[in-house]
Amino acid sequence: MKIQVNPDKCPQNHRCPSIDVCPRGAITQKDIHSLPEIDSGKCILCGKCMSFCPKGAFEMV
Numbered sequence: 001m002k003i004q005v006n007p008d009k010c011p012q013n014h015r016c017p018s019i020d021v022c023p024r025g026a027i028t029q030k031d032i033h034s035l036p037e038i039d040s041g042k043c044i045l046c047g048k049c050m051s052f053c054p055k056g057a058f059e060m061v
């Protein structure tokens with residue numbers, strides 16, 4: 001299982017707010033027009049980013 005960001009749901013036009021709620025610092029974003037990326041080596045699948053993203057763009061797969 002891992003968390004990934006759905007590019008069809010993320011508008012990629014702002015800084016990802018879920019970066020600040022991740023307790024592991026697993027989410028990075030190159031710039032505001034990039035899709036956030038999740039380091040699966042750091043992610044503990046807590047789901048905080050999934051419930052925080054207003055677009056519901058984080059998905060567990």
Ligand code: SF4
Nearest residue numbers: 022043044046047049
């Ligand atoms: S599931 Fe938790 S640890 Fe993983 S990226 Fe989201 S907020 Fe961070």
